[in-house]
Amino acid sequence: MLPASLLQAAADTYGTPLYTYDLAELDAALGRVRAAFGDARVYYAMKANPNLTLLRHLHARGVGFDCVSLGEVSRAEHVGARGEHIVINGPAKSAGEYEAGARLGATFIVDREEEVALLPAGARALVRVNPALDISTHDHLATGSTASKFGVTLEQAPRVLQALRDAGHVALGLHVHIGSAIRDAQDFTAAYARLEALRPHTGPLAVLDAGGGWGLGADLPGIAREARKAADVFGAELWVEPGRYLVALSGTLLTRVIGTKRTGRNFCLVDAGMTELIRPMMYGAEHPVTALWDRPAGEGETWDVAGPACESGDILARNQPLADPQRGDLIAVGEAGAYGASMSSPYLTRSRPAEALWDGQAWQLIRRRETPQDLWAAEE
Ligand SMILES: Cc1ncc(COP(=O)(O)O)c(C=O)c1O
Structure with missing residues (x-):
């Protein structure tokens, strides 16, 4: 995490709730991916965070984009990605997604056999396989289990590859x-x-x-070693x-304390909640919470950090050892760069937060805070 003084400065300049990003951390993560996966092509799944500044940064470093909606394809196009990217x-x-993909020369990931007939002529395609496993993650995050709606079965996969070829598409692989x-x-x-077990059939x-x-x-x-081994099996x-x-x-995510309340539990009420960061509510995700102030702590006292929404589930973190939180104090919610801003919502006509990037030299506003007028503009 960036030093508290830098985060304080960003909050003072842009207000809260505020998403902040450290470009050096992003580059370090990309460096670890490239070190592990060597010359593998990297397609950033922009659903994690589609901010244009981050996309431009990754595009300039040769990273492609994995898109799952027309909006995401449009973002990829907007930052200059085409074809094999x-x-x-x-x-x-x-x-609209097929049309945009055809126009840009994108690769389609085919998710069911019926999709072969829907692809644009001569499309480049991969077949998504669901390996039907028990995956050790939250149920809503598992996509390779039998209960999941994604992909074709192992048994169907060779047939779908063949159907692609028969229809004149370019069947790239799995x-x-x-x-x-x-x-x-x-x-x-x-x-x-x-997947490797499919090799004799594909x-x-x-x-x-x-x-x-x-x-x-x-x-x-x-x-990475296992992925490379699997790729090698197929050449x-x-x-x-x-x-x-x-x-x-x-x-x-930076959020300010609005006030506190003791009702048998201690609540520290802050200005960010489920509309800014839904992961704790949706997936039971635990994000590290850091108090950016220096004050002696009450003995063994813990706090539930709660958002401002009129929803009981609007709790960012339970049982946090915060030291006597006071109105105006700043809290940093860490590991929030993925599925934070991108899943933030205008529920309750709350404006989605601003986003700021630390590039090593200065803060840069990379998304302004929405206004209420932004939110109802499409209704006028
Ligand atoms: C097809 C596909 N690829 C990649 C990703 C990225 O997953 P993660 O952010 O966990 O790396 C997702 C996320 O849901 C996905 O659906």
Whole structure:
């Protein structure tokens, strides 16, 4: 995390709630990915954080984009990505997504056999395989389990590859993405092993896309070794699609204390909550909470950090050992660069927060705070 004085300065300048990003952390994460995965092609899953400044930074470093909506494809196009720098994922793509993908020469990740007939003529495509495993992550984050809606079965995969060829498309190979925030490398090993078993039925392939999903503490070199081994089995080039791993650590959500309340539990009420960071409520995610003030703590006293929304579930973190929080104090919620700002919502007509980037020299506002007028503009 950046020094408290820098974070204080950003909050004073831009107000709170505020998403801040440290460019050096983003570069460090990209460096770790490239060190582990060597010459694998990296497609950043922009759903994790689609801010244009971050996209431009990654695009300039040769990173492509994994897009899952027309809006995301439009962002990729807007920052200059084309052709081999765009893959389009999703279980139910719209006509607009096929059209944009065709126009830009993107690669489509086919999610069901029926999709073959919907692809634009001569499309480059990968077939997403669901390895049907028990994945060690939150149920809502598992995409490689039988209960998940994603991908074709192992049995269907060779047939879908053949259907692509028969329809005149370019069947590049296979894709697997088993979920998100996965820390246990065994899950990836098991998924790749199931794919490797398809080799006699598929023959050699041009590409194996090993997806993303790496949790922050994951053994990246270990996962990379297994992914490379699987690609080699097919004689394929390796592609990966990290989202969280690239941006999570670079981001910190700054929020100010509005007040406190003691009702049997101690509540520290802050100006950010579920509308700014929904992960604690949606996935039970635990983000590190740091008090950016210096005051003696009450003996053993802990606080539930609660947001301002009129929703009981609007709790950012429970049982935090905050030292006598006071109105105006600043709290930093860490590991918030992924699925933080991108999942923030205008629920309750709350304006989505501003975002600021520390480039090593200065703060730069990379998204202004929305105004109420922004939120109702489409209704006038
Ligand atoms: C197809 C696909 N690829 C990559 C990702 C990125 O996952 P993560 O941010 O966990 O790396 C996702 C996330 O849901 C995804 O659906």
